[in-house]
Amino acid sequence: MARFGEIVTAMVTPFDDEGALDLDAAVALARWLADNGSTGLVLAGTTGEGPTLTDDEKSALWRSVSDAVTIPTIATTGTNDTAHSIELTRRAAACGVDGALVVVPYYNRPSQAGLEAHFRAVADASDLPMLIYDIPFRTGRKVRTEVLARLAHEVPTVVGVKDAAGDPGESARLVAAAPPSFELYSGDDKLTLPLLAVGAVGVIGVATHWAGPQHAEMLAAFAKGDVARAREINATLLASYAYESSDDAPNPVPAKALMRVLGHPVGECRPPMGPTPPGLEDHAREVLADLGVDVPRS
Secondary structure (H helix, E strand, C coil): CCCCCCEEEECCCCECCCCCECHHHHHHHHHHHHHCCCCEEEECCCCCCHHHCCHHHHHHHHHHHHHHCCCCEEEECCCCCHHHHHHHHHHHHHCCCCEEEEECCCCCCCCHHHHHHHHHHHHCCCCCCEEEEECHHHHCCCCCHHHHHHHHHHCCCEEEEEECCCCHHHHHHHHHHCCCCCEEEECCHHHHHHHHHCCCCEEEECCHHHHHHHHHHHHHHHHCCCHHHHHHHHHHCHHHHHHCCCCCCCCCHHHHHHHHHCCCCCCCCCCCCCCCCCCHHHHHHHHHHHCCCCCCCC
16 A cells, blocks of 8 residues: 555635635545545645745645645645745644655756755755656756665665656656655646556556546556556546646646535636636536536536
8 A cells, every 4th residue: 555545636725705715615625635545645736836825824734634634635835945945844744644745846957966966955844745746847957867876775765656647668667766665746737648668657647537437447447457447547637637737727626616616616716717617617517427427617
């Protein structure tokens, strides 16, 4: 069993009609996700609009959700400032979360030596198990496999990676080079099945908001060697993967629209994500219909 479970949802953060953090809605959504296939939650990540949350809002979210659910919670504490990342990680540890997700420092594009020093410093800040989030599309910098493997061997609290680097061959090299206890999670829903083939233990996903059971069935089929069935299930999820993000409706705008269609009061995204494009909620209903979920039109 993976440390944080196999189906970890990067949860959207609910806001009220005025754009304020809605902790009651966050708790309700977290409990619903736990009842509908999620075995863990990432809080205040990109999908959770972490860049628009204040540090105090993040702390309140981490504490409220961690107190409300029995599944593992992971706080997104990484920034492009090492000192700030350390402070957020210490805050998260005090809030009772089970782990920290620390992204590659974005925009300023450190050297590989700088990246390694950053992750070592954040890991030293607390005893929280830490996942490194490698997503060069957003950060502008890929962590070399050799650096990740060295951290995995030498830093006890670096326990895994959220892999959104888009290179399954390099992911296979990392799995082979890292200790057996080091866990690779798919960080790109559409690559989850390929990454399972090279040793991923699960997914930190977006479509798991509404298709957690399907993801769990796909992973279970793959684990027992029924690759044909896993491929069949993955095919039913292709529309969900395509829905998650686009130029006109970037993540998490679509996820929030679909959650609203399901009756969850998550509100709109904060600026600068922009308003929900016309027709997106109808598209959400089509995605759900493909999964066999009948949602009445409003």
